[in-house]
Amino acid sequence: MSRGHNTLENRRKLTLFGLLLPPSVFLAVFFLGPLAIMIVYSWLTPGLYGGVEWKFFHLNYGRILGWADTKYERFDPVYIEIFLRSVKLAATTVLLSLILCYPVAFWVSRMSDRMKNLVIFLITLPFFISLIVRLFAWVLILRPTGFFNQALMGLGLIDQPLEIIFTGTAVVIGMVYVFVPFMFLPLYASIEKLDHSLIEASQDLGANRLQTFFRVILPMTLPGIVGGSIIVFIPSLGNFIVPSLLGGAKVVMIGNLIEQQFLSARNWPFGAALGMMVMAAVLVLLLYYIRIVTREERRSGGSKVAEEVAA
Amino acid sequence: MQGILRIESASKSFQAPEGGVIRALDNVSLTVAHNEFLTLLGPSGCGKTTLLRAVSGFEDLDGGEIYIDGQPVSDQPAHKRPVNTVFQRYALFPHLSVQRNVAYSLEVRGVAKAEIRQRVGSMLELVGLAGMGARKIGQLSGGQQQRVALARSLVARPKILLLDEPLSALDKNLRHKMQQELKTLQHELGISFIFVTHDQEEALVMSDRIAVLNGGNIQQLDAPEELYRRPANEFVARFIGESNLLDATVVSVAGARCDVVLTDGTVIRDCPVNGLKRGDPAKVLIRPENLLADLGQSGSGERAGHEISGTVSESFFAGTDYRLVLSCQGLPPVRASLRAGPGTSHHTIGEQTSLFVPHDAVHLIPGNGVPA
Numbered sequence: 001m002s003r004g005h006n007t008l009e010n011r012r013k014l015t016l017f018g019l020l021l022p023p024s025v026f027l028a029v030f031f032l033g034p035l036a037i038m039i040v041y042s043w044l045t046p047g048l049y050g051g052v053e054w055k056f057f058h059l060n061y062g063r064i065l066g067w068a069d070t071k072y073e074r075f076d077p078v079y080i081e082i083f084l085r086s087v088k089l090a091a092t093t094v095l096l097s098l099i100l101c102y103p104v105a106f107w108v109s110r111m112s113d114r115m116k117n118l119v120i121f122l123i124t125l126p127f128f129i130s131l132i133v134r135l136f137a138w139v140l141i142l143r144p145t146g147f148f149n150q151a152l153m154g155l156g157l158i159d160q161p162l163e164i165i166f167t168g169t170a171v172v173i174g175m176v177y178v179f180v181p182f183m184f185l186p187l188y189a190s191i192e193k194l195d196h197s198l199i200e201a202s203q204d205l206g207a208n209r210l211q212t213f214f215r216v217i218l219p220m221t222l223p224g225i226v227g228g229s230i231i232v233f234i235p236s237l238g239n240f241i242v243p244s245l246l247g248g249a250k251v252v253m254i255g256n257l258i259e260q261q262f263l264s265a266r267n268w269p270f271g272a273a274l275g276m277m278v279m280a281a282v283l284v285l286l287l288y289y290i291r292i293v294t295r296e297e298r299r300s301g302g303s304k305v306a307e308e309v310a311a
Numbered sequence: 312m313q314g315i316l317r318i319e320s321a322s323k324s325f326q327a328p329e330g331g332v333i334r335a336l337d338n339v340s341l342t343v344a345h346n347e348f349l350t351l352l353g354p355s356g357c358g359k360t361t362l363l364r365a366v367s368g369f370e371d372l373d374g375g376e377i378y379i380d381g382q383p384v385s386d387q388p389a390h391k392r393p394v395n396t397v398f399q400r401y402a403l404f405p406h407l408s409v410q411r412n413v414a415y416s417l418e419v420r421g422v423a424k425a426e427i428r429q430r431v432g433s434m435l436e437l438v439g440l441a442g443m444g445a446r447k448i449g450q451l452s453g454g455q456q457q458r459v460a461l462a463r464s465l466v467a468r469p470k471i472l473l474l475d476e477p478l479s480a481l482d483k484n485l486r487h488k489m490q491q492e493l494k495t496l497q498h499e500l501g502i503s504f505i506f507v508t509h510d511q512e513e514a515l516v517m518s519d520r521i522a523v524l525n526g527g528n529i530q531q532l533d534a535p536e537e538l539y540r541r542p543a544n545e546f547v548a549r550f551i552g553e554s555n556l557l558d559a560t561v562v563s564v565a566g567a568r569c570d571v572v573l574t575d576g577t578v579i580r581d582c583p584v585n586g587l588k589r590g591d592p593a594k595v596l597i598r599p600e601n602l603l604a605d606l607g608q609s610g611s612g613e614r615a616g617h618e619i620s621g622t623v624s625e626s627f628f629a630g631t632d633y634r635l636v637l638s639c640q641g642l643p644p645v646r647a648s649l650r651a652g653p654g655t656s657h658h659t660i661g662e663q664t665s666l667f668v669p670h671d672a673v674h675l676i677p678g679n680g681v682p683a
Contacts, residue, residue: 201402204367205390205416206467215419219406 050266190224350469410444580616601672
């Protein structure tokens with residue numbers, strides 16, 4: 001009896017293994033491999049004409065973080081400035097898309113099923129058009145003679161065109177536009193499953209709207225907020241298309257810097273080191289997210305989960 | 312009567328999804344006394360939940376007014392009304408511990424921490440959950456969640472506790488236990504309870520008074536015994552308990568008593584008159600358990616006018632009693648539960664028999680049973 005059970009169990013494991021093998025191999029070769037190369041390169045000496053020399057070199061990081069040997073490389077605070085500016089722009093993007101999406105997600109969650117599906121479809125619709133085309137459309141909208149300034153001047157609100165294009169504002173507008181769907185979907189998922197009777201219970205127990213929001217709605221939708229924020233923050237932080245089109249030469253983000261090091265300056269180890277900075281920031285965020293999610297699971301009947309794991 | 316709750320001519324209509332209008336509450340008036348356990352009983356869609364939600368503040372009335380302790384509350388939002396609700400599926404906050412769930416209404420009112428701890432502690436003790444404050448909601452059984460919900464809605468000492476079918480998710484044994492506990496709790500606390508259910512047995516066991524609702528109207532508002540013995544109309548008679556309802560006409564009246572004739576010509580004598588006059592149509596209500604087995608003197612003087620005769624068409628033994636169905640020419644089938652004691656025996660199917668109708672076992676419902 002137990003033997004039959006065992007062979008069945010083994011066969012199941014084998015099937016699972018067989019199914020998981022190809023994607024695992026693919027990821028190992030094409031994701032972990034290049035990542036390892038980048039980590040190694042970031043500690044190597046830049047070659048004179050591009051490429052690398054296989055000699056340990058820590059000044060790639062020194063240039064960024066403040067230790068330098070003037071014989072080879074100089075510390076320049078501009079890299080940290082650019083990194084912090086990128087964090088600021090990405091954080092602003094997260095905040096604005098959160099403020100934009102949260103009430104909309106609430107509104108959509110109250111719609112009929114048909115309308116819900118339609119709205120979700122509409123939100124994913126921009127993916128059907130090339131990102132470059134959409135961003136050039138924003139160039140046309142935001143430039144001094146563009147639609148936005150023309151409209152404001154036509155209404156008599158301003159006399160001179162506002163300088164929006166090639167500023168941080170333009171970059172944030174562009175990134176919010178690009179990443180709003182990534183914020184909306186996880187937010188919507190957690191708001192949709194929010195039990196409305198909990199809101200009524202809160203009111204019934206004497207909580208006003210504000211108290212109900214902060215004591216029930218916000219904590220119950222926190223996983224969606226954190227999830228959406230991370231999914232938006234990561235690609236915003238490393239983004240280089242939006243700042244290069246809407247930020248021009250004035251607003252450089254760390255993504256542009258990395259791109260320049262690899263393609264123009266041909267200093268691969270330094271580019272790799274800059275890339276590691278972005279990775280480190282992202283890793284810290286992911287660890288924080290995992291902590292919140294596991295705490296959430298423990299909260300909603302962690303004993304059950306533990307039992308299932310034990311069984 | 313100046314009760315804790317007075318509802319005056321409450322009306323509420325909903326737009327039906329398929330078009331048309333549903334009248335959930337049709338001019339409902341009701342007064343609940345201090346310290347009363349009142350049940351709103353009715354089938355689904357009868358308006359009982361709408362009425363409860365109107366009191367708690369989650370439903371605006373189209374017309375009428377609700378007074379809690381003498382104060383009109385139509386302008387008060389739900390969070391300002393001195394009532395609390397136990398929800399059907401409890402609606403406990405899954406992200407908070409038992410302690411924090413119960414403390415919720417005190418926390419939002421800014422009660423001092425020490426007082427909160429003390430009141431939550433004694434409340435948990437009262438519902439039998441002492442020492443469970445640190446538990447997560449997901450770790451509790453259905454019955455324990457029920458108790459947390461009770462504690463949570465009682466801790467702020469509401470003037471009225473509203474209960475929206477709170478026992479329907481529990482299994483039968485636990486439900487009986489909770490029925491008794493609720494009743495005891497209400498006695499101890501001296502708070503008026505308004506309890507919504509579609510379970511007539513539950514309503515009979517727990518209530519001081521029951522309001523039977525149907526189609527947005529109160530059909531009858533009475534003590535359980537009165538409701539069972541003397542239902543105001545056919546709906547109430549059918550909804551509460553088992554019943555035989557037979558069409559009849561009043562043939563003679565003598566004081567508080569009258570004689571009626573059934574559609575098959577059988578005469579039942581000495582029925583309580585219930586305001587009927589000679590020639591009036593009526594429904595005769597006889598509860599199955601009030602019929603008695605024939606003792607063999609059928610047709611003799613004493614029994615005349617107090618029996619129904621027919622053929623046994625169904626018969627089975629159900630522990631405490633025999634259930635049988637009597638088919639009579641010209642009458643709908645008559646059901647009877649006969650006490651199964653020593654010396655009694657089973658009726659066989661096809662047997663001719665008569666059942667004795669004690670005169671105090673008959674209740675006459677005026678008219679053809681159509682609610683006025």
